[in-house]
Amino acid sequence: MTPVPAANPLLEVRDLQVRFPVRRGLFTRARAFVKAVDHVSFTIQPGETLGLVGESGCGKTTLARAIVRLLKPAAGSIWLADEDIAALSAAQMRARRRLCQMIFQDPFSSLDPRLTVGEIIGEALEIHMTTGQMVREALEIQRLGAASAYRHRIAELLAIVGLDPAQAQRYPHEFSGGQRQRIGIARALAVEPKLIVCDEPVSALDVSVQAQIINLLQDLQRERAVAYLFVAHDLAVIEHISHRVMVMYLGKIVETGPAKSVVQTPKHPYTQALISAVPQIDPQTRRPRIILPGEIPSPINPPPGCPFHPRCPIAEPRCRTEPPILREIAPAHWASCHLAK
Amino acid sequence: MLEILNLQIDFASGGRRLRAVDGVSFSIAAGETFCLVGESGCGKSATALAIARLLPAPPAHYAGGAILLDGVDVLRAGRRQLRGLRGGVVGYVFQEPGASLNPVFRVGAQIKEVLKLHRPDAATDAEVLRLLKLVGIPAPESRLKNYPHEMSGGMQQRILIAMALAAQPKLLVADEPTTALDVTIQAQILDLLKDLKQRLGMSLLLITHNLAIVGEIADRVAVMYAGQIVEIAPARALLTRPWHPYTQALIASVPKLAAPGERLRSIPGNVPALDAMPGGCRFHPRCLKAQPDCRLKKPELIEVEPARWVRCPYWNTSPPSPS
Numbered sequence: 001m002t003p004v005p006a007a008n009p010l011l012e013v014r015d016l017q018v019r020f021p022v023r024r025g026l027f028t029r030a031r032a033f034v035k036a037v038d039h040v041s042f043t044i045q046p047g048e049t050l051g052l053v054g055e056s057g058c059g060k061t062t063l064a065r066a067i068v069r070l071l072k073p074a075a076g077s078i079w080l081a082d083e084d085i086a087a088l089s090a091a092q093m094r095a096r097r098r099l100c101q102m103i104f105q106d107p108f109s110s111l112d113p114r115l116t117v118g119e120i121i122g123e124a125l126e127i128h129m130t131t132g133q134m135v136r137e138a139l140e141i142q143r144l145g146a147a148s149a150y151r152h153r154i155a156e157l158l159a160i161v162g163l164d165p166a167q168a169q170r171y172p173h174e175f176s177g178g179q180r181q182r183i184g185i186a187r188a189l190a191v192e193p194k195l196i197v198c199d200e201p202v203s204a205l206d207v208s209v210q211a212q213i214i215n216l217l218q219d220l221q222r223e224r225a226v227a228y229l230f231v232a233h234d235l236a237v238i239e240h241i242s243h244r245v246m247v248m249y250l251g252k253i254v255e256t257g258p259a260k261s262v263v264q265t266p267k268h269p270y271t272q273a274l275i276s277a278v279p280q281i282d283p284q285t286r287r288p289r290i291i292l293p294g295e296i297p298s299p300i301n302p303p304p305g306c307p308f309h310p311r312c313p314i315a316e317p318r319c320r321t322e323p324p325i326l327r328e329i330a331p332a333h334w335a336s337c338h339l340a341k
Numbered sequence: 342m343l344e345i346l347n348l349q350i351d352f353a354s355g356g357r358r359l360r361a362v363d364g365v366s367f368s369i370a371a372g373e374t375f376c377l378v379g380e381s382g383c384g385k386s387a388t389a390l391a392i393a394r395l396l397p398a399p400p401a402h403y404a405g406g407a408i409l410l411d412g413v414d415v416l417r418a419g420r421r422q423l424r425g426l427r428g429g430v431v432g433y434v435f436q437e438p439g440a441s442l443n444p445v446f447r448v449g450a451q452i453k454e455v456l457k458l459h460r461p462d463a464a465t466d467a468e469v470l471r472l473l474k475l476v477g478i479p480a481p482e483s484r485l486k487n488y489p490h491e492m493s494g495g496m497q498q499r500i501l502i503a504m505a506l507a508a509q510p511k512l513l514v515a516d517e518p519t520t521a522l523d524v525t526i527q528a529q530i531l532d533l534l535k536d537l538k539q540r541l542g543m544s545l546l547l548i549t550h551n552l553a554i555v556g557e558i559a560d561r562v563a564v565m566y567a568g569q570i571v572e573i574a575p576a577r578a579l580l581t582r583p584w585h586p587y588t589q590a591l592i593a594s595v596p597k598l599a600a601p602g603e604r605l606r607s608i609p610g611n612v613p614a615l616d617a618m619p620g621g622c623r624f625h626p627r628c629l630k631a632q633p634d635c636r637l638k639k640p641e642l643i644e645v646e647p648a649r650w651v652r653c654p655y656w657n658t659s660p661p662s663p664s
Contacts, residue, residue: 055523055524055525055526056494056523176611178611206380206381206550206612207380207550207551207552207591207594207595208380208590208591208594208607208608208612209607209611210594211594211595211596211605211606211607211608212607212608212609214596214605215604215605215607218604233523233524234596235524235598236595236596236597236598237596239596239598240596240605241596263598273525274524274525275598276528277524277525277527277528278524278553278598279527279528279531279551279553279554279556279557280553280556280557280597280598281552281553281555281556281580281592281595281597282556282580282581282597289528289532291525291528291529291532292525294479295493295495295496295526296493296523
């Protein structure tokens, strides 16, 4: 069920830029910059899933980290619940973290191996709900003491993600990859965020476990109206879970629109090639393969004009000099290509 | 040209011996593309490495069975024979190209190293260039002196394929060769493998967990679960009419592009640990069609139709309707 677009988006990113300096040696001044995120703008509505897809070096992971302010953007604004968090200090950001949490790709390195699972999930509660009083109030449980309310909440979160609450005393290494990912989700849910940024949350999992985690994320969205920025490279997963999709290439958005629309009628030649490259189980659904020549260029030195033109099967002379802008090609479906229609 | 008969491989772990590969049998004909599919820990990589006896033993122990590679029993061959087989009859390509290439040698030199070992008369720059062209590397002259880190992942994988082909093997074993690559590069590499197979008449054993890759490239497929093969069939037949409940569940749990569907059918539970194998059928605790005697009787791999094998006595039944 697609959420009805609200007047006020939950997240609005305007003209975001994230750059990394490239230094030749340890002590030389930066001569060049990698424009990892290059003038990116988009919105996410409450309760919606925006899928973000692209290949290596496109900037999707950098964008995801910038949204939760694990990185500081060079320019642009990130409006989260009517406040621009792009330039806040670390201390100021801490309070805003209740709204926006993150789930990471690697279930093995994203959990502190020296804390029990209960402590990992509870850490968020400790930081954001400073007294047992607040926890009790939040849960409307007046009879319990502070420590019990805390334990109750942790048990509740473990149950929500499909784990046995009795396992709160165990350490991460005692769980499988899929279970650790569930713990990461419980940790993200602890503070009841409105937006969760998911950075390739199922890529490191076995196929049969991926389905469990994808179903869990969808159930949680239905029950709690939480929005997701879902970063992945697997187009089928993205299409399945997203309401809208954004495709990135070399730091820029090249196409964005409703998930079905982008995947079934892609307008940008890069998206078309990407989708045609996805291997298909069913031969009936296979479309002619568009093989892109060459490699993805280095983001330090992107090509002039349209960044995709050296590999584009339909490039024209103007593509080499004039950078395209995002145009609305079909209802709510935008592409950054001079020739898209 | 490859025949694996009842292969059994144990691994020593903490004083115990755990059976990672339990009675695996299949064969690959000349010029055929065979896919071995399964999730992590099912034993597919161990089986693949065993073909050239590449598993370090200890901790591995070849507990039983035979592997006939071009007529030679690999598990009983002498060192000299093995050296000839490795590279000369069977070549390997692995998942992480960056980890397989020596970072301190130029790629041209690494390819030449293979030539010196197996075809010393052909160990020339000209032959290296020919191989680079064969695997589709543009402007190969400029690449001869590159170090691995100067190339992208897709290029590195092509170099590894060139190295594997340098010795002109009859069988190429590729273990998840495209998993670490972007999807557009993956498409290039799969196309390359298909093209090479056709041009060189080489057999290909491709190991993957991605059923869609199977659909694109395989002639025949074997599905592994917990150290055993549970189904063997021609690729098209397996993907359109899977018989084993695990294969069916696996296919149902994969999101497919442009296919409608509200909810993925996930497989409950987890793959069993090697030291905690369920009694009877290994899949029964997670199986939708499980019957009472699945807990007690170990099913055999049976050829139900020509070229279609399945390890389940109830493959032909429907699952009980959801309550």
